[in-house]
Amino acid sequence: MGEGxxxxxxxxxxxxxxxxxxxxxxxxxxxxxxxGISGAGQVARVAGIxxxxxxxxxxxxxxxxxxxxxEAVLPETxxxxxxxxxxxxxxxxxxxxxxxxxxxxxxxLLVLDMGNPFFVDVAxxxxxxxxxxxxxxxxxxxxxxxxxxxxxxxLFAEQRVCGVLVTPADASGRNLEAFARHRxxxxxxxxxxxxxxxxxxxxxxxxGGALAVGHLLSAGHRSVAYVSGPGDLxxxxxxxEGALAALADAGLPPEALVEIPSExxxxxxGRDAGARLLGLVPRPTAVFCANDLLxxxxxxxxxxxxxxxxxxxxxxxxxxxxxxxxxxxPLTSVRQPAVVMGRxxxxxxxxxxxxxxxxxxxxxVVLQPELVVRASSSTPR
Amino acid sequence: MGEGxxxxxxxxxxxxxxxxxxxxxxxxxxxxxxxGISGAGQVARVAGIxxxxxxxxxxxxxxxxxxxxxEAVLPETxxxxxxxxxxxxxxxxxxxxxxxxxxxxxxxLLVLDMGNPFFVDVAxxxxxxxxxxxxxxxxxxxxxxxxxxxxxxxLFAEQRVCGVLVTPADASGRNLEAFARHRxxxxxxxxxxxxxxxxxxxxxxxxGGALAVGHLLSAGHRSVAYVSGPGDLxxxxxxxEGALAALADAGLPPEALVEIPSExxxxxxGRDAGARLLGLVPRPTAVFCANDLLxxxxxxxxxxxxxxxxxxxxxxxxxxxxxxxxxxxPLTSVRQPAVVMGRxxxxxxxxxxxxxxxxxxxxxVVLQPELVVRASSSTPR
DNA sequence: CACGGATGATGAATCGATTCATGGTCGATT
DNA sequence: AATCGACCATGAATCGATTCATCATCCGTG
Numbered sequence: 001m002g003e004g005x006x007x008x009x010x011x012x013x014x015x016x017x018x019x020x021x022x023x024x025x026x027x028x029x030x031x032x033x034x035x036g037i038s039g040a041g042q043v044a045r046v047a048g049i050x051x052x053x054x055x056x057x058x059x060x061x062x063x064x065x066x067x068x069x070x071e072a073v074l075p076e077t078x079x080x081x082x083x084x085x086x087x088x089x090x091x092x093x094x095x096x097x098x099x100x101x102x103x104x105x106x107x108x109l110l111v112l113d114m115g116n117p118f119f120v121d122v123a124x125x126x127x128x129x130x131x132x133x134x135x136x137x138x139x140x141x142x143x144x145x146x147x148x149x150x151x152x153x154x155l156f157a158e159q160r161v162c163g164v165l166v167t168p169a170d171a172s173g174r175n176l177e178a179f180a181r182h183r184x185x186x187x188x189x190x191x192x193x194x195x196x197x198x199x200x201x202x203x204x205x206x207x208g209g210a211l212a213v214g215h216l217l218s219a220g221h222r223s224v225a226y227v228s229g230p231g232d233l234x235x236x237x238x239x240x241e242g243a244l245a246a247l248a249d250a251g252l253p254p255e256a257l258v259e260i261p262s263e264x265x266x267x268x269x270g271r272d273a274g275a276r277l278l279g280l281v282p283r284p285t286a287v288f289c290a291n292d293l294l295x296x297x298x299x300x301x302x303x304x305x306x307x308x309x310x311x312x313x314x315x316x317x318x319x320x321x322x323x324x325x326x327x328x329x330p331l332t333s334v335r336q337p338a339v340v341m342g343r344x345x346x347x348x349x350x351x352x353x354x355x356x357x358x359x360x361x362x363x364x365v366v367l368q369p370e371l372v373v374r375a376s377s378s379t380p381r
Numbered sequence: 382m383g384e385g386x387x388x389x390x391x392x393x394x395x396x397x398x399x400x401x402x403x404x405x406x407x408x409x410x411x412x413x414x415x416x417g418i419s420g421a422g423q424v425a426r427v428a429g430i431x432x433x434x435x436x437x438x439x440x441x442x443x444x445x446x447x448x449x450x451x452e453a454v455l456p457e458t459x460x461x462x463x464x465x466x467x468x469x470x471x472x473x474x475x476x477x478x479x480x481x482x483x484x485x486x487x488x489x490l491l492v493l494d495m496g497n498p499f500f501v502d503v504a505x506x507x508x509x510x511x512x513x514x515x516x517x518x519x520x521x522x523x524x525x526x527x528x529x530x531x532x533x534x535x536l537f538a539e540q541r542v543c544g545v546l547v548t549p550a551d552a553s554g555r556n557l558e559a560f561a562r563h564r565x566x567x568x569x570x571x572x573x574x575x576x577x578x579x580x581x582x583x584x585x586x587x588x589g590g591a592l593a594v595g596h597l598l599s600a601g602h603r604s605v606a607y608v609s610g611p612g613d614l615x616x617x618x619x620x621x622e623g624a625l626a627a628l629a630d631a632g633l634p635p636e637a638l639v640e641i642p643s644e645x646x647x648x649x650x651g652r653d654a655g656a657r658l659l660g661l662v663p664r665p666t667a668v669f670c671a672n673d674l675l676x677x678x679x680x681x682x683x684x685x686x687x688x689x690x691x692x693x694x695x696x697x698x699x700x701x702x703x704x705x706x707x708x709x710x711p712l713t714s715v716r717q718p719a720v721v722m723g724r725x726x727x728x729x730x731x732x733x734x735x736x737x738x739x740x741x742x743x744x745x746v747v748l749q750p751e752l753v754v755r756a757s758s759s760t761p762r
Numbered sequence: 763c764a765c766g767g768a769t770g771a772t773g774a775a776t777c778g779a780t781t782c783a784t785g786g787t788c789g790a791t792t
Numbered sequence: 793a794a795t796c797g798a799c800c801a802t803g804a805a806t807c808g809a810t811t812c813a814t815c816a817t818c819c820g821t822g
Contacts, residue, residue, distance in 0.1 A: 046564060048808055059772045064810055074770060089562045094539045096808035098476035099777045120495050136536050139520045155517050158475045181470045183427060267707045296707045326648045326677045328709010429778055440802045445780055455800065477778035480807045
């Protein structure tokens with residue numbers, strides 16, 4: 001069908017399925033327009049710096065100066081140029097600037113799950129820092145898929161973004177290893193750096209797990225279920241490790257932690273996990289969830305089954321998202337400084353990206369989590 | 382301080398505070414490198430199409446062909462070029478492509494509040510459609526601030542994005558009016574088009590409001606509180622209008638709707654509204670909230686005050702976000718097809734943006750909301 | 763009056779990819 | 793053998809902004 005359309009215009013088209021959109025773009029009309037519109041509105045392609053220069057009767061260099069170093073231009077000239085800019089509705093083209101500069105003024109943020117308010121907060125922090133530095137932010141969602149992640153990283157490389165904030169979905173690190181070839185700086189978010197070659201901002205997940213389970217144990221519980229997530233995520237493993245450490249501290253064996261694995265980290269998965277929790281014998285009296293979405297799901301499953309929280313089963317979540325505090329039974333949760341994490345990560349990235357003389361030293365910042373006790377765990381039986 | 386740093390290198394710098402980052406960038410080293418590295422890794426600037434051409438022993442045009450129309454290149458040549466690409470780790474520069482093409486391959490999405498899962502779903506739908514078309518998506522957050530909105534729209538214009546999906550924060554429409562000058566297509570999301578000059582995808586909010594309040598009335602309630610939001614948002618007004626229509630249908634006067642205004646649309650604002658609701662005399666027996674975040678906040682305030690839901694007060698929310706179903710008392714809510722809306726909007730935008738011969742006709746798509754009844758309203762007193 | 767210095771404006775070169783008119787080669791047909 | 797077409801590859805022009813060496817003015821001073 002494409003060929004049929006192509007065959008119609010005059011010149012004998014070769015028989016190849018050429019994927020050309022707008023075959024002639026506008027070379028001819030553009031040249032025509034450039035010769036001498038000035039006043040007429042005609043086809044009116046968007047105004048470029050040359051149009052402004054012509055309109056103001058100056059050179060393109062001067063227009064550029066007005067935009068980038070206005071103090072170096074005579075006020076009179078500047079006013080004329082600004083008037084021309086205003087009149088033509090001129091907006092400078094970032095692509096042209098980028099082409100010269102070698103990289104764009106956009107920072108990328110690649111998170112595991114935009115449905116998780118935790119990452120929304122991270123994004124908020126990063127965005128604030130980036131915009132303060134005059135950069136745009138491109139927020140993307142890998143959905144925990146290494147393939148998606150690879151695709152996005154490729155996109156970022158093509159865009160020559162000035163840097164990437166990423167919470168890796170690919171535990172093997174292969175994606176990032178490949179990405180490193182492009183010499184685009186990146187900062188790991190919510191993940192410790194594997195070596196010293198990378199900046200990273202993370203929260204001490206081991207400690208977070210210990211806080212959560214320690215809290216439950218000190219309330220008298222002797223067995224705790226752990227609703228986990230994909231086993232290849234560091235966060236999940238570290239929180240488990242912290243949980244086990246807390247058990248050990250209390251003189252309990254590792255078997256006192258009953259793991260309820262979960263493929264995903266959302267509310268629906270939490271409901272499933274809650275159902276499985278109810279089927280366990282003996283039934284644990286407390287459950288620690290790898291994040292708040294799971295906890296909310298568990299809470300709902302228990303509620304539906306008539307199991308009282310915290311009287312029958314206590315719940316502790318992780319992340320302390322807004323909805324944790326807003327739940328039917330407000331959730332005890334381990335708060336992560338998400339906004340701060342986003343901001344710090346962006347600042348580290350800016351530092352690395354502004355670094356011209358190789359002075360930058362990679363840093364790993366580890367933030368501390370904080371236990372927020374609410375009703376879901378506060379009154380042990 | 383900047384001047385001191387600038388004064389050091391040889392050439393006599395003029396005494397102006399020039400804001401130049403990386404003053405010399407790399408012209409000299411680059412030219413040097415371009416003369417003949419080939420083998421050595423040296424300063425190793427990122428490889429461009431010319432490097433690939435040299436390495437493969439072909440012209441740049443051929444490299445371009447290999448990338449964009451591989452079937453037009455002899456397999457043998459193609460293999461050589463691909464090998465060179467692989468070896469040099471070449472990634473084509475989007476900025477250069479964009480410069481020629483006149484616009485980027487990025488679609489922008491500007492939403493009111495990324496903290497609202499409703500918009501996250503919209504983003505999900507849009508992203509899916511955009512990526513299917515090979516475009517990247519830049520998700521941004523105006524936070525209901527017209528000023529932020531204006532700033533982002535300016536950024537989009539500079540980036541020459543191929544189109545913008547926007548839920549306007551500026552009710553006056555001035556921001557978009559100004560943006561229209563740039564000839565960048567845009568589609569309104571969750572908002573009806575003011576005229577025929579724009580595409581739009583929205584949900585029938587009047588009907589949504591009517592569904593919600595009609596449901597409450599048919600359950601026997603005779604007075605309904607409406608927790609609203611910023612008065613200049615169309616959504617808020619339309620939902621109120623629908624609510625009033627439902628009252629009229631039931632033969633009740635407009636006064637039967639008691640408005641509890643709210644500045645913001647988040648859970649915290651909902652808690653405040655809930656507190657005010659409790660202070661009303663006579664106390665309404667039912668409350669309709671302009672969105673689920675408010676409803677969750679109200680629910681929590683009522684719960685904390687020992688008011689039973691739905692026995693004492695029934696609640697209906699709006700949006701049917703995941704957390705509505707996961708609430709302590711699962712929320713009755715008006716479901717909006719958010720993902721579909723995002724997808725449709727993106728598709729309309731793609732159509733308009735691909736339109737070369739002016740064939741495109743602007744369309745306004747209005748989707749229908751759906752009432753999802755859950756426990757928060759299901760058993761009237 | 764000549765010269766130096768400061769200040770403004772200029773315009774060509776440049777970034778990297780795309781596009782297309784052009785040229786070259788080979789095979790088939792007349 | 794000459795011609796034509798098909799097929800490949802080439803390289804120059806182009807997109808729009810930045811940058812810098814260069815030029816033009818003007819003022820003050822010796």
